[in-house]
Structures are given as C-alpha cells and as structure tokens.
Amino acid sequence: MSAAKEILRTEDLSIGYAKTGGAPLYESLDLSLDSGSLTCLMGTNGTGKSTLIKTLTGLIPEMSGKIAYNGDESLFRNPARRAKVFSVVLTNQSFSGLLRVWELVALGRHPYTKWTGRYSKEDHEKVEWAISAVRLELLKDRMIHTLSDGEKQRVSIARALAQETPLIYMDEPTAFLDLMHKIELMHILRKLVKECNFTLLISTHDLQLALQYSDELWLMNRVSGVKKGLPEDLLLDGSIAEVFGNEELGFDSESGHFKGKTELKHRVSLEGDSVGVKWTKHALEKIGVGVAESEVEPSVLVSKIDAGRFEWSIGDRKCDTLEALNRILSGMFDEK
Amino acid sequence: MERFSSAHHRRHFYFWITGVLLLVALLGVSLSFGSVKIPIGEVSSILLDRSEYENQGLANIIWSIRFPKALTAVLAGAALAVAGLQMQTLFRNPLADPFVLGVNSGASLGVAIVVLITGPGLASLLSGMGVAGNYAVVVASSLGSAMVLTLIMVLSFRVDLMTLLIVGLMMGYATSALVMVLVFFAIPERLQTFFAWGYGNLSHVTWDQISIFAPVVVLGILMAWIAGKAMNAFLLGEAYARSMGVSIIKWRTWVLISTSLLTGVVVGFCGPVGFIGVAVPHLCRSMFQTSDHRILYPAVILYGGLLTLMADFIAQLPGSRLVLPLNSITSLIGAPVVIWILLGRRSLRSAFGNG
Numbered sequence: 001m002s003a004a005k006e007i008l009r010t011e012d013l014s015i016g017y018a019k020t021g022g023a024p025l026y027e028s029l030d031l032s033l034d035s036g037s038l039t040c041l042m043g044t045n046g047t048g049k050s051t052l053i054k055t056l057t058g059l060i061p062e063m064s065g066k067i068a069y070n071g072d073e074s075l076f077r078n079p080a081r082r083a084k085v086f087s088v089v090l091t092n093q094s095f096s097g098l099l100r101v102w103e104l105v106a107l108g109r110h111p112y113t114k115w116t117g118r119y120s121k122e123d124h125e126k127v128e129w130a131i132s133a134v135r136l137e138l139l140k141d142r143m144i145h146t147l148s149d150g151e152k153q154r155v156s157i158a159r160a161l162a163q164e165t166p167l168i169y170m171d172e173p174t175a176f177l178d179l180m181h182k183i184e185l186m187h188i189l190r191k192l193v194k195e196c197n198f199t200l201l202i203s204t205h206d207l208q209l210a211l212q213y214s215d216e217l218w219l220m221n222r223v224s225g226v227k228k229g230l231p232e233d234l235l236l237d238g239s240i241a242e243v244f245g246n247e248e249l250g251f252d253s254e255s256g257h258f259k260g261k262t263e264l265k266h267r268v269s270l271e272g273d274s275v276g277v278k279w280t281k282h283a284l285e286k287i288g289v290g291v292a293e294s295e296v297e298p299s300v301l302v303s304k305i306d307a308g309r310f311e312w313s314i315g316d317r318k319c320d321t322l323e324a325l326n327r328i329l330s331g332m333f334d335e336k
Numbered sequence: 337m338e339r340f341s342s343a344h345h346r347r348h349f350y351f352w353i354t355g356v357l358l359l360v361a362l363l364g365v366s367l368s369f370g371s372v373k374i375p376i377g378e379v380s381s382i383l384l385d386r387s388e389y390e391n392q393g394l395a396n397i398i399w400s401i402r403f404p405k406a407l408t409a410v411l412a413g414a415a416l417a418v419a420g421l422q423m424q425t426l427f428r429n430p431l432a433d434p435f436v437l438g439v440n441s442g443a444s445l446g447v448a449i450v451v452l453i454t455g456p457g458l459a460s461l462l463s464g465m466g467v468a469g470n471y472a473v474v475v476a477s478s479l480g481s482a483m484v485l486t487l488i489m490v491l492s493f494r495v496d497l498m499t500l501l502i503v504g505l506m507m508g509y510a511t512s513a514l515v516m517v518l519v520f521f522a523i524p525e526r527l528q529t530f531f532a533w534g535y536g537n538l539s540h541v542t543w544d545q546i547s548i549f550a551p552v553v554v555l556g557i558l559m560a561w562i563a564g565k566a567m568n569a570f571l572l573g574e575a576y577a578r579s580m581g582v583s584i585i586k587w588r589t590w591v592l593i594s595t596s597l598l599t600g601v602v603v604g605f606c607g608p609v610g611f612i613g614v615a616v617p618h619l620c621r622s623m624f625q626t627s628d629h630r631i632l633y634p635a636v637i638l639y640g641g642l643l644t645l646m647a648d649f650i651a652q653l654p655g656s657r658l659v660l661p662l663n664s665i666t667s668l669i670g671a672p673v674v675i676w677i678l679l680g681r682r683s684l685r686s687a688f689g690n691g
Binding site (some may be wrong): 057059079080081082083084086087088090092095097098099100103104107108110111113115116117143159163 | 562564565568569571572573575576578579580581582583621625626627628630
C-alpha cells in the first residue's frame with residue numbers, strides 16, 4: 001500500500017445556506033481526506049450531511065473558511081477543472097433518457113471530450129474499464145430503464161469511475177440494495193479504492209457497513225459538530241452511542257448494534273457453547289429475560305450436539321429449540 | 337465500436353434510409369400535385385433544367401410556388417422538431433414543446449394587435465417603408481414571440497426550470513385572454529386575416545422571405561448542434577450535469593436562444609404550427625431507441641421536415657380544390673402519434689424518469 005497522502009483539506013470551514021440568510025449549520029470544520037482511503041459520513045437525517053458534501057464538491061459556496069485540493073483553493077471555483085477532480089453518485093437515479101448502460105457510463109467522459117462529444121480510443125478504454133470494475137459487462141447493451149435499482153446504482157458508480165477523478169463522493173450508495181448486494185458493493189468499492197488509490201467519501205445510514213469497510217468515520221451531530229476517527233475508536237469511546245442513541249435506543253458496543261431498550265424483567269444464568277450462548281441471549285432478551293453476570297436461578301446450559309443441533313437444559317428439563325426454551329421459561333416465570 | 341450492437345446499427349441505418357427515401361418521394365409528389373397536376377417526369381425535367389424548359393407557365397408554378405412552399409415545410413418542420421427536442425430535454429418533460437413557454441401566445445398577441453387594432457394602417461405603413469404586405473404579420477408575430485422569450489430568458493437566471501415552465505403556461509393563458517378580448521371587439525373583416533394566420537400556412541413564403549427564413553433556421557439548428565454534448569449531460573439531471581463541469585446557466589440560455597430563433601421565425605412566417613415539436617422527438621426516440629442528441633438532432637431534422645411536408649400535402653387534399661388548415665392536420669397526425677407512443681412504449685415514460 002502506498003503511503004497515504006492528504007489530497008483534500010478544509011480549514012476553519014463554515015457551511016450552510018448563505019442565500020437564505022441563516023446561521024451556519026457548522027462552523028470551524030477542519031477536515032481532511034487522504035488518497036486511497038474510504039471515509040464514511042454518518043449522521044441522523046437533517047444534520048446537514050448533504051450540505052457538507054455539496055460544499056465540499058463546490059456545488060454550493062462555503063460560508064467562510066477554505067477548501068483546498070492539493071493545496072489549491074481556486075479549483076473549486078472552476079467547474080471544468082473541478083469536474084476532473086470530483087465526481088458524484090447521487091441517490092436520485094431517475095435518469096431521463098433512453099440510454100444504454102454503455103452510453104450512460106460514457107457520459108462520465110464528458111469533461112474529457114471535445115465539443116462534439118466524440119469518444120476517443122482512450123475514452124472507450126476507460127468506459128470499458130469502469131463497466132468491468134463494477135461487474136456490469138453482461139448488462140452493457142441493456143437499456144437503463146430495464147435495470148433493477150441495484151443495477152442502476154452500479155451503472156451510476158461506473159459513470160463516476162469513468163469520470164476518472166481522484167475524489168468520488170457517493171450519497172447513500174447502498175440505500176436501495178438488499179443485504180447481500182450492499183456487502184458485495186462495499187467490498188467492490190473498498191477493493192477499487194485500494195487498487196486505484198482514489199479517495200471515496202460515502203454518506204450512509206448503515207453503521208454495520210461503515211464499521212466494516214471504512215478507513216475513517218465522520219460523525220455529524222448538530223450538538224457536538226463533526227467527530228472523526230477510526231470507526232472502531234469512535235465506537236469504543238462512546239461517540240457513536242452519543243450521536244445516534246436516545247432514550248429509546250441503546251448502543252451495544254459488543255455487537256456494534258443499536259437496539260431498542262427493552263426492560264428485562266427476569267434474569268437467568270447462561271453457560272455452554274459460545275455460539276449457542278450468543279443466540280440464546282439474543283432470543284431471551286426479546287421476551288424480557290436478561291442474562292445475569294453472576295450465578296442465579298434458573299440456570300440454563302447450552303450444549304452443541306453436532307453441526308446445527310443444540311440442546312438446552314434447565315435443571316432436569318431439556319429441549320432442542322429456543323422456541324421450546326422460551327415456553328419453558330415463560331411458564332416458570334408465570335408461576336412465580 | 338462498442339457504442340451500439342450491430343442490431344442497433346442496422347436499425348439506425350434502416351430508419352435513415354427510409355427517412356431519406358420518403359422525403360425525396362414526398363418532395364416529388366408535393367411538387368407534382370396541386371391545382372394543376374404536373375407529371376413527375378416533367379417536374380424532374382423542370383427541376384434539372386429550368387431555363388431551357390419550353391412550358392414557362394409550369395416552370396413558374398414549380399419554381400415560384402410549389403418549391404418554396406415545400407422548402408418552407410421542410411425547414412419549418414425541422415426547426416420545430418429541433419426546438420421541441422431541446423425543450424423536452426431542458427425541462428425533463430415529455431409534453432414540453434417550443435410553445436410551452438408561451439411563445440405562440442406572444443406571437444398571436446402580436447399578430448392580433450397588428451391585424452385587429454392597427455389593421456391596414458400598419459400594413460400600409462410597412463409597405464410604405466418598402467416592406468411587402470404580409471411582412472406586417474411576420475414582424476408582429478416575431479416581435480410578440482421575441483418579447484415572451486426575452487422575459488423567459490431574464491427569468492431563467494432567477495428561477496428554476498419548473499417555475500419557468502409554469503410561468504410560461506400562465507403567460508400563455510394571460511395573452512390568450514388578451515387576444516380573446518381583442519377578437520371580441522374586432523371588426524369582422526379583420527378577423528379573417530387573424531384566423532388565417534392562426535391556421536398555419538406555408539404558402540405565403542416567397543423566395544425573398546426564404547432568404548431570411550432559411551438562414552435563421554440554419555443558425556438555430558447549428559446552435560442546437562453545438563449544445564448537443566451539454567444536452568446529453570442534462571439527461572442525467574442538472575446536479576450530475578453540473579458535477580461534470582457543465583455550466584447550467586450558460587447552456588440553458590444558449591438553448592433558449594436557439595429555441596427562440598427557431599420558433600420565432602417559424603411562427604412568424606408560417607403561423608403557430610402545432611404538435612410537430614412534441615410528436616417528432618418522441619417518434620425519433622422510439623425509432624432510434626436512444627436519447628443521444630448527436631443522433632436525435634439529425635433524426636428530428638429529417639423526420640420533422642418529412643412529417644410537416646406530409647401534413648402540408650394532406651392539407652391540400654390532392655385531387656380536390658379544398659385546402660384544410662395545416663394546423664389541424666399536424667394536430668390530427670401528432671396527437672395520435674404521441675398517444676400511441678406513450679401507451680405502447682413503456683420505454684418512453686421511462687425516458688423521462690417517471691415510468
């Protein structure tokens with residue numbers, strides 16, 4: 001891996017909509033992006049993620065402060081040069097046009113073609129590369145409107161790749177995808193970032209993916225500003241819990257999940273096979289039964305019989321599904 | 337080339353050849369038919385060999401009446417179709433056409449003022465200045481549409497496209513209302529001239545006028561062609577276009593100027609010829625299966641000219657002495673074409689991102 005090099009830096013940046021005469025949403029932001037890194041931007045809805053991104057991409061002017069690409073501040077005022085540095089993938093995929101996948105991806109070459117819009121041999125090669133980078137080879141002659149949302153999303157990403165910019169911003173690229181496609185896409189993106197050494201800034205609501213795939217995490221919150229760091233660091237120091245948690249939602253730092261706070265009325269002690277214990281705990285919490293740290297009654301023992309077969313025992317009663325265990329425990333607590 | 341599969345190359349080739357052949361055939365028959373029928377053979381010998389032809393009467397009919405008229409039809413159709421295509425892309429709206437911004441209403445207000453109020457007064461004033469009679473209508477409608485488009489252009493710097501579209505529609509209503517008032521109080525004899533303009537007519541255009549008409553149309557189309565690359569970027573929406581370095585304000589203004597020239601000059605010389613601007617771009621998208629402007633511009637020029645020529649030919653009711661209003665024929669052809677395409681082709685709804 002080549003040494004990370006800082007390519008975008010903001011100094012004392014204030015963002016917001018100057019036109020409407022409002023106060024800045026955020027002030028004195030000092031942010032930076034390194035080449036060959038994947039950064040995720042997270043924050044609850046309405047915290048100003050888009051405003052930050054639009055400012056960083058030069059689509060709306062900054063209220064005060066500096067944004068510099070490789071130390072050059074003037075770039076953001078020149079649309080033609082900016083288009084060779086920053087490309088975007090937006091959430092809105094309702095493209096107007098009867099376009100083939102190839103044609104849409106090729107539109108990404110816009111900053112490089114002459115006024116006629118004719119594609120050179122190099123343009124053709126870049127388009128083909130972008131299409132294969134997101135594995136769209138088999139779809140390249142298809143009409144855009146015949147594709148699924150996930151496929152359209154990948155076409156959009158290919159278009160941004162074809163624009164051949166050192167910085168790419170993606171607004172919730174995984175929003176419309178099912179779980180497997182989310183993971184597949186993030187995997188491809190991370191691989192591309194590392195192989196091609198570009199810089200990717202992704203805004204997302206998916207904490208799991210952010211934890212799993214980002215090099216850096218930016219957490220946005222109107223109260224505490226923008227916090228940045230290694231995602232795992234932000235998890236351990238409680239920043240993630242602070243930004244997203246509330247009275248209803250608690251953050252479980254062990255699993256990296258948010259969950260609704262449920263009142264645990266009863267306690268059991270639990271031991272046995274580690275996988276079995278994890279999922280037993282998971283199931284019991286849903287019916288309001290917590291697992292005690294110390295030895296209490298009743299006590300549940302999980303044992304693994306063989307692959308895919310578990311057995312639970314409470315005293316002399318045994319069962320082979322969690323559903324049965326739930327029934328037994330409910331019965332026991334109701335008697336009390 | 338990876339751009340299109342060979343099936344698409346064949347499809348495109350087929351539609352180009354068909355279009356060109358049909359255009360040539362239609363030119364032939366529209367020169368041949370009329371109040372006097374001139375056999376195709378004679379038409380071609382007149383066209384190829386004008387000075388030597390013994391029957392100067394027939395040669396005159398062809399050269400002074402029918403040929404300028406056919407040429408006007410082709411130019412007007414091409415101009416309206418190009419303007420329509422640009423408006424549809426710019427406003428991302430399948431029903432947008434050159435008239436959606438209120439251009440025809442502006443023009444009809446101009447004509448109404450000249451014809452209904454000043455009437456012969458202005459006409460004689462203009463002819464006194466060495467301008468032929470029906471130039472008054474041309475000048476009035478051009479000024480009317482230029483006025484509306486200037487207003488639109490000024491507004492386009494301040495408001496977004498959707499607002500602009502609505503402003504255009506509202507101005508259309510307002511000017512129509514004014515025209516209605518003028519019509520209500522007008523002297524009946526003058527109404528005839530006004531309505532004749534509103535029916536759409538290609539036959540007033542003489543060679544003198546073509547020397548103004550043709551260069552303006554060519555200029556408008558050239559401007560459109562230059563905007564082709566930017567228009568393709570607009571297909572992805574303004575945000576994407578801007579991110580690819582397209583200057584939105586610059587190209588929006590450029591395209592509006594091109595559309596104004598094309599529409600203003602056609603409305604001025606031929607009246608508000610409807611539906612070509614809406615129907616032809618849809619037809620061409622559906623035939624060529626693409627939204628790429630570098631293919632669509634030449635396609636709508638060919639088929640716009642072709643369809644207008646055909647509409648004009650039908651309006652003559654060949655074999656009869658009657659002539660129908662051109663506007664009714666273009667609408668009768670245009671409306672079903674749009675409906676057929678919208679109902680039959682899911683792809684067209686998708687073409688505007690809401691299918």
